[in-house]
Amino acid sequence: MKILNLTYEDKALKWSLEKANFDKLTLLVGASGVGKTQILNSIMKLKAIADGKSISGIKWNIEFITLENELYNWSGEFENKGDEDFSDDDDDDVKRNKPSVLSETLSLDGKLIIERNSEAILFNNVKTVKLPNQQSIIYLLKEEELIKPSFESFGKILFSDQTDSTREAYRIKFSDTKKLLSSNNTLDKIQESKEDIRIKLYLTYKNVPKIFETIKQRYIDIFPQVEDIKVEPIDYEDDDLPFFFKEYPFIQIKEIGVDKWIKQSNISSGMFRSLIHISEIYLCSEGSVFLIDEFENSLGINCINELTNDILSSKRQIQFIITSHHPYIINNVDYTKWKLVTRTKGIVKTHSPEEYNIGKSKHDAFMQLIQLEQYQTGLEI
Structure with missing residues (x-):
């Protein structure tokens, strides 16, 4: 799996991510508290939704490619029941009160294969039997030939945190x-x-x-x-x-x-x-997506240097979405892989370096980055 882009909204927590694009390696940089970790968490929440979980107030659109070069676009929205954890599957009250899916679509190579609203699910324009309204179509129809690759792809997303x-x-x-x-x-x-x-x-x-x-x-x-x-x-x-x-x-x-x-x-x-x-x-596994928050935590400078090089030089079909504040990591990753994260109230945006003419001059790209007010404050100007 390779995630191409993501648009995300959490109505329960009142924040949203405008469309963010990702590469084989994407380094999220920016001031503390702007939403870098939230971006990683939003991807993990979509993995949970693909695995049958119900999460209140989530609205999303994600585009990704499978190992077989199948292009999927998946969008959906859950009703907003507030900031409550509905993950306890053993609690009968929780089961009854889980948020329902309001709408959902799944496209494969530009063709709409699933369309869902609160009343019905259409699979290739044919109405399905009644299915649980609190779980995603990727989970409910995961054994279908057209949908199975998308379900398996989300299983390859890994939040890699080895600090303890x-x-x-x-x-x-x-x-x-x-x-x-x-x-x-x-x-x-x-x-x-x-x-x-x-x-x-x-x-x-x-x-x-x-x-x-x-x-x-x-x-x-x-x-x-x-x-x-x-x-x-x-x-x-x-x-x-x-x-x-x-x-x-x-x-x-x-x-x-x-x-x-x-x-x-x-x-x-x-x-x-x-x-x-x-x-x-x-x-x-091939097609894995690694999410690593604050890559430098617990690593010495010699580890940071070498592991960054290993990630950059890997020839395998794996994707890395990383956050970091460390100058060496930022310097050692080509500036074209950076995404500067900013936040205005509850709206999070990611910006490519060329928006700020970073790399267009002979001046060091990192120095250009850290002198930006958007990098220092995390705010839009």
């Missing part, structure tokens, strides 16, 4: 390990699996050592003090580790001149997060 991931013990039931390894015995199968990225790294370590070695060497390029990485059960006594974790695989690193392996919970946040991001680039 060193302490998250990923849980593989040991009884399932052999089954996991046998069913994910090739790189393609690992990439297309729905497993957590840390589990994918374990499967790669066991089943595709050549790719694991590539990931390891790329990591050592960034952290030359490291000589080895393994993903195995911890092989020494650890009083802090519960007994039922004794045979679980954990990421461990070995530094040059140090005999003892550093276990996952003791790896520094920046070092661990760097390994996870490198692994994501190699082990995610």
Whole structure:
């Protein structure tokens, strides 16, 4: 999947995003509080709607391309029942009160295939049987040949936040390990699996050592003090580790001149997060869309430099929509990939650099950016 553009309104929270265009790599820049994170969250909310969730007051239009180069345009609107979480599917009162879909359309390669209002759903101009009015058509008709690629595409959107991931013990039931390894015995199968990225790294370590070695060497390029990485059960006594974790695989690193392996919970946040991001680039499924908020969080300057280069040089069909305040990241990403985010009251806009003649002169593009009042204040002028 590649998201081409998005228009979005949240009537419950009283903010809207005017049409924003996205590239293979889009870097959202701007003052704090203008709406960069909200843009990422809006994409995640559309993923939830595509997965059957009902979200109050949302109105949207999104255009995207699948791996098979199918061009979809999906628009819709939910009734506004205020700023309330309707995601608790086990609560009967919540189920009854969920917002209904007011309207929805889905087009494929310019042809309207679904048209919906509060009374009926037309699929290729034929009225369908009555379907639940609190779930999207992408979810309700996800098994239909024309709609299935759009449903599967939204499943490839990933909010990548690894800031606290060193302490998250990923849980593989040991009884399932052999089954996991046998069913994910090739790189393609690992990439297309729905497993957590840390589990994918374990499967790669066991089943595709050549790719694991590539990931390891790329990591050592960034952290030359490291000589080895393994993903195995911890092989020494650890009083802090519960007994039922004794045979679980954990990421461990070995530094040059140090005999003892550093276990996952003791790896520094920046070092661990760097390994996870490198692994994501190699082990995610084709067509993945990564949303990364404040890319620089918990990363040292050496990590930022190298990981930015990895994202830029990746030849895989993956998309990155990133926010950042860090000068190196902004400087290292071509200014044509920047989107300056501004906000006037509840209206959020994204702007291409050429709107401000950034890059048109010999003056450094970053210096031009930071001197803009729109960048400093986040306000339209």
